[in-house]
Amino acid sequence: MEIKVAVFEDNKMLRESLQQLINNAESMSCTGAxxxxxxxxxxxxxxxxxxxxxxxxxxxxxxIEAVQMIKAKFPHVHILMQTVFDDNDKIFAAICAGASxxxxxxxFPQKMIEAIRETxxxxxxxxxxxxxxxxQMFRLQIAEKTEFIDLSERExxxxxxxxxxxxxxxxxxECFISIDTVSTHVRHIYEKLHxxxxxxxxxxAINQKLV
Amino acid sequence: MEIKVAVFEDNKMLRESLQQLINNAESMSCTGAxxxxxxxxxxxxxxxxxxxxxxxxxxxxxxIEAVQMIKAKFPHVHILMQTVFDDNDKIFAAICAGASxxxxxxxFPQKMIEAIRETxxxxxxxxxxxxxxxxQMFRLQIAEKTEFIDLSERExxxxxxxxxxxxxxxxxxECFISIDTVSTHVRHIYEKLHxxxxxxxxxxAINQKLV
DNA sequence: CGGTCAATCACCTAAACTGGTGATTTTTAA
DNA sequence: TTAAAAATCACCAGTTTAGGTGATTGACCG
Numbered sequence: 036m037e038i039k040v041a042v043f044e045d046n047k048m049l050r051e052s053l054q055q056l057i058n059n060a061e062s063m064s065c066t067g068a069x070x071x072x073x074x075x076x077x078x079x080x081x082x083x084x085x086x087x088x089x090x091x092x093x094x095x096x097x098x099i100e101a102v103q104m105i106k107a108k109f110p111h112v113h114i115l116m117q118t119v120f121d122d123n124d125k126i127f128a129a130i131c132a133g134a135s136x137x138x139x140x141x142x143f144p145q146k147m148i149e150a151i152r153e154t155x156x157x158x159x160x161x162x163x164x165x166x167x168x169x170x171q172m173f174r175l176q177i178a179e180k181t182e183f184i185d186l187s188e189r190e191x192x193x194x195x196x197x198x199x200x201x202x203x204x205x206x207x208x209e210c211f212i213s214i215d216t217v218s219t220h221v222r223h224i225y226e227k228l229h230x231x232x233x234x235x236x237x238x239x240a241i242n243q244k245l246v
Numbered sequence: 247m248e249i250k251v252a253v254f255e256d257n258k259m260l261r262e263s264l265q266q267l268i269n270n271a272e273s274m275s276c277t278g279a280x281x282x283x284x285x286x287x288x289x290x291x292x293x294x295x296x297x298x299x300x301x302x303x304x305x306x307x308x309x310i311e312a313v314q315m316i317k318a319k320f321p322h323v324h325i326l327m328q329t330v331f332d333d334n335d336k337i338f339a340a341i342c343a344g345a346s347x348x349x350x351x352x353x354f355p356q357k358m359i360e361a362i363r364e365t366x367x368x369x370x371x372x373x374x375x376x377x378x379x380x381x382q383m384f385r386l387q388i389a390e391k392t393e394f395i396d397l398s399e400r401e402x403x404x405x406x407x408x409x410x411x412x413x414x415x416x417x418x419x420e421c422f423i424s425i426d427t428v429s430t431h432v433r434h435i436y437e438k439l440h441x442x443x444x445x446x447x448x449x450x451a452i453n454q455k456l457v
Numbered sequence: 458c459g460g461t462c463a464a465t466c467a468c469c470t471a472a473a474c475t476g477g478t479g480a481t482t483t484t485t486a487a
Numbered sequence: 488t489t490a491a492a493a494a495t496c497a498c499c500a501g502t503t504t505a506g507g508t509g510a511t512t513g514a515c516c517g
Contacts, residue, residue, distance in 0.1 A: 135378075153374055156374070157374075157378065158374030158375070158377065158378060159374065159377035159378045159380075160374070160377070161372075161377060163364055163367070163369035163370065163371070164369070166369065166370035166371070166372060166377070167346075167368065167369060167370045169370075169380065187462090187463060187464085188463090189463070189464065189465095190463090197445055198445070198449050199446075199449070200441060200442070200443055200445050200446030200449060202443065202502090202503065202504090203503070203504070204502095204503080212464085212465070212466085213465075213466055213467080214466095215465085215466055215467055215468080216464075216465050216466055216467095218504080218505080218506085219464085219465075219466080220463095220464080220465095221504085221505085222505075222506065222507095223463090225505085225506090230411060231411070231505075231506095232411050232413070232473090232504080232505080233444065233445045233503095233504070233505095234408055234409070234411050234444045234445050234447075234448040235410075235411030236445075237445040237448045237449050237452075238409050238410070238411060238448050238452060241449060241452045241453065242452065398492080398493060398494085399493090400493070400494065400495095401493090413472090413473065413474090414473070414474070415472090415473080423494085423495070423496085424495080424496055424497080425496095426495085426496055426497055426498080427494070427495050427496060427497095429474080429475080429476085430494085430495080430496080431493095431494080431495095432474085432475085433475080433476065433477095434493090436475085436476090442475080442476095443474080443475080443503090444473095444474070444475095
């Protein structure tokens with residue numbers, strides 16, 4: 036069965052060469068090539084593609100917004116983003132929007148065709164540099180959670196009570212210490228966690244599993 | 247310059263065929279092949295590799311632990327994990343430990359050599375199915391953060407800011423509303439969450455994944 | 458033995474928060 | 488269209504917190 040591919044790309048040259056490339060490829064055809072994402076849903080109905088190649092930078096509706104719209108209406112369609120630069124924020128946004136693959140435009144034609152096939156089969160083809168960035172971001176998300184924080188026993192105890200929503204007064208009562216001592220401990224906790232309020236401390240405590 | 251590769255793989259057949267494969271490849275040589283991660287650091291010094299191929303499942307020290315140890319002592323070495331199954335948890339753990347690439351063992355030899363080269367150049371080669379899982383996990387992490395419940399849009403927005411440690415004043419500034427309005431919204435939030443302080447609200451918001 | 462650190466307490470001020478009453482406008486749902 | 492819900496603002500009183508200074512005690516380490 037033929038893989039139907041739609042192309043969204045504002046550069047005329049690139050758009051047409053992609054169209055050529057796809058039509059010349061085995062069991063693959065380009066059922067639509069558009070310079071922007073205007074009349075997006077209408078064009079999607081026209082082309083009825085299995086795979087969409089989407090430029091991430093387009094005038095008007097951005098590639099990322101387009102991905103969101105397509106994914107909302109055609110959730111089964113796989114989308115292959117094309118980027119000129121491997122910009123962290125853009126990649127991140129595209130992932131969240133639901134794109135499957137991320138190829139740099141300078142990728143060799145043959146590789147691009149392979150990527151389309153892989154996308155069609157549910158894969159997630161990525162240019163090496165993009166893959167690295169994705170993993171970096173991924174690792175970063177986790178790394179933040181493992182930041183080493185060395186609270187004393189007493190401080191942990193008090194932090195745990197704060198997480199339970201207790202006030203200084205309640206903590207003082209529970210720990211049999213004065214409210215001023217609680218205040219001092221809390222100040223030390225804030226310093227170690229690099230925060231400046233109870234809610235921040237509570238948020239950090241939970242997120243980093245300090246309690 | 248030759249790429250020096252070390253192999254950690256408990257299956258004798260596979261280990262030796264990898265060794266062959268690597269030694270037959272252009273500008274690449276296998277400087278060590280070991281059945282387990284015992285004497286890991288010693289063997290690493292012997293082989294002095296640029297790239298390590300590490301089986302994720304090994305008797306004794308697991309592949310993931312080995313990755314951690316290698317990354318701690320030889321941070322410049324790139325590690326290519328080999329997995330039989332594309333198990334979510336394992337992939338996750340390996341990423342956090344610092345592995346660069348994740349290939350299924352059934353990958354074709356030629357692809358495997360390419361993957362080693364890509365790893366050496368700082369890339370992150372992944373079998374399609376692994377790449378998909380990585381993106382899935384990545385997306386999941388984000389998706390959870392945008393899920394809300396019972397609260398009105400505005401309330402969710404404000405709660406999210408409280409979780410970030412903002413004061414009423416800061417929230418007012420960010421939302422372009424007065425501090426009294428913030429106070430009213432907060433009161434409503436407290437009622438809906440059945441709490442009586444900012445920290446309780448924050449704790450609940452995080453634990454129930456309201457933000 | 459001297460130094461560091463955790464834990465304790467006190468006093469203080471400005472800022473932030475809690476919770477109450479009351480009111481207007483816009484949006485949404487019955 | 489009408490009523491409920493959401494969003495907005497205001498005033499107020501009492502409580503809590505944040506952060507600064509300063510000080511004492513006991514434990515542990517070299």
